[in-house]
Amino acid sequence: MNLSLLVWGDAGWGDELFFGALMTIAVAAASYFLGILFGIGFAAMKLSRHPSLHIIADIYTTVIRGIPELLIIYLVFFSGGNLLRIIAKGVFGYGEFIDLPIFVTGMLCIGLSAGAYATEVIRGAVLAVPVGQIEAARAIGMSKTKRFYRILVPQVARYALPGLGNVWQLTLKETSLISVIGLVEIMRQASIGSGSTKEPFTFYFAALLLYLVLTSFSNRGFLWAEVRANRGVREV
Amino acid sequence: MNWELMNESWPELLAAVPVTLTLAASSLFLGFFLALGISLMRVSKIWIFSNFAYFFVYLFRSTPLLVQIFLIYYGSGQFRDFFESIGLWVFFREAWFCAILSLTLNTAAYSSEIIRGGIQSVPFGQIEAAKAVGMSKFLLFRRITFPVAIRQALPGYGNEIILMVKATSLASTITLLEITGVAKKIISATWSPIEIFVIAGIFYLVINFIVTRIIQSLEIRLSPQLFRDRKSWWQSLTQNGKRTVGTQQTFR
Numbered sequence: 001m002n003l004s005l006l007v008w009g010d011a012g013w014g015d016e017l018f019f020g021a022l023m024t025i026a027v028a029a030a031s032y033f034l035g036i037l038f039g040i041g042f043a044a045m046k047l048s049r050h051p052s053l054h055i056i057a058d059i060y061t062t063v064i065r066g067i068p069e070l071l072i073i074y075l076v077f078f079s080g081g082n083l084l085r086i087i088a089k090g091v092f093g094y095g096e097f098i099d100l101p102i103f104v105t106g107m108l109c110i111g112l113s114a115g116a117y118a119t120e121v122i123r124g125a126v127l128a129v130p131v132g133q134i135e136a137a138r139a140i141g142m143s144k145t146k147r148f149y150r151i152l153v154p155q156v157a158r159y160a161l162p163g164l165g166n167v168w169q170l171t172l173k174e175t176s177l178i179s180v181i182g183l184v185e186i187m188r189q190a191s192i193g194s195g196s197t198k199e200p201f202t203f204y205f206a207a208l209l210l211y212l213v214l215t216s217f218s219n220r221g222f223l224w225a226e227v228r229a230n231r232g233v234r235e236v
Numbered sequence: 237m238n239w240e241l242m243n244e245s246w247p248e249l250l251a252a253v254p255v256t257l258t259l260a261a262s263s264l265f266l267g268f269f270l271a272l273g274i275s276l277m278r279v280s281k282i283w284i285f286s287n288f289a290y291f292f293v294y295l296f297r298s299t300p301l302l303v304q305i306f307l308i309y310y311g312s313g314q315f316r317d318f319f320e321s322i323g324l325w326v327f328f329r330e331a332w333f334c335a336i337l338s339l340t341l342n343t344a345a346y347s348s349e350i351i352r353g354g355i356q357s358v359p360f361g362q363i364e365a366a367k368a369v370g371m372s373k374f375l376l377f378r379r380i381t382f383p384v385a386i387r388q389a390l391p392g393y394g395n396e397i398i399l400m401v402k403a404t405s406l407a408s409t410i411t412l413l414e415i416t417g418v419a420k421k422i423i424s425a426t427w428s429p430i431e432i433f434v435i436a437g438i439f440y441l442v443i444n445f446i447v448t449r450i451i452q453s454l455e456i457r458l459s460p461q462l463f464r465d466r467k468s469w470w471q472s473l474t475q476n477g478k479r480t481v482g483t484q485q486t487f488r
Binding site for chain 2: 001070077
């Protein structure tokens with residue numbers, strides 16, 4: 001095991017791996033944000049009174065949580081460009097070949113899968129808000145939007161925080177799958193490095209440590225956020 | 237939708253189902269026993285055991301499975317001479333062995349936490365009572381701790397089984413042709429991803445549906461007192477729902 005391969009600069013792969021880690025963080029953050037948006041939307045559908053919306057959201061979470069992310073990545077990777085071409089041709093009359101950027105493909109796939117888990121977390125958090133509080137807000141004459149922003153959102157955010165922390169860990173780890181379609185993040189960079197130096201263990205072990213650092217630090221961050229969010233809550 | 241292609245390719249995908257099932261079943265089977273050991277180490281009072289278990293679980297839960305698989309499959313190649321000298325290279329050069337090894341270690345880490353949650357939820361009074369009647373440590377575990385813990389852990393373990401079925405798809409990255417691997421092969425040959433995705437997706441959903449049903453019926457069988465008012469899916473199909481409670485539910 002030749003650790004000098006991992007130094008910073010032209011001689012080693014340290015800087016490449018570092019920028020790979022930045023790419024991992026970027027794609028994970030983008031997918032997480034997208035996933036939370038999906039989560040809010042589908043949780044609202046699951047909580048709505050319309051059975052058709054309910055069914056759509058149920059299908060979404062069941063299918064996404066029952067099918068491997070890798071398969072979804074292949075689907076979007078192989079069909080995304082085609083779909084985009086059909087839309088571009090139909091709407092703008094643009095017939096040239098276009099490809100979905102790998103970053104966007106990855107973000108869509110991981111975001112979709114994170115969204116399914118976030119849906120359940122947010123739905124649970126909404127249900128955890130006592131009905132009496134909404135009734136009380138209504139009784140003192142709060143409008144619907146005010147009830148939403150003043151009563152529902154602050155508490156849902158607090159209840160959902162631990163679950164959303166888990167979803168973040170999941171998202172961060174799932175981004176490693178995007179390496180199979182060529183996004184140069186930690187895993188891909190490690191593959192490139194091990195391919196050209198014939199030292200796969202060194203590189204994958206470095207990747208393992210990078211992921212360990214990322215998950216440990218973000219876990220700390222979420223724990224801190226939880227403590228902060230609960231500072232006004234009486235402990236039982 | 238290209239129905240002809242779907243009609244042509246489903247047998248090939250169906251033929252890959254046993255590979256997925258074998259990977260999932262063997263790693264779950266081995267992983268369960270490993271997890272049981274690790275969770276016992278984790279709750280043990282000897283610090284070296286509990287620290288080791290904590291470290292193992294931490295390592296495997298906070299890194300992606302893909303890294304673990306690559307580290308074992310490709311990484312072992314770097315130490316080929318060493319593995320040859322101790323005679324283990326015949327295992328590590330096999331993708332099958334590496335896939336099952338990494339899946340086993342991974343599921344062991346996750347399920348040990350589920351089982352630990354079960355073990356720690358066993359009411360202390362029950363353990364005290366068992367001690368009071370003079371049960372040995374092993375008998376206490378076999379008769380009291382384990383049965384109660386496993387009931388508590390079952391729903392969580394059901395989720396873990398589904399996650400493992402999904403995780404087997406990563407074996408396709410180290411040349412094993414299970415459902416996702418075959419699907420990718422067909423997609424890159426025919427360039428019609430949606431059709432293939434639909435078939436492969438249906439296979440996964442059917443597998444996971446069956447798994448959830450089995451777990452649910454096992455849950456009902458093991459703790460019927462929690463399901464008194466609820467009809468099981470199978471019962472509502474077979475016996476028009478008149479369930480009598482407390483007649484055949486004695487556990488041995």
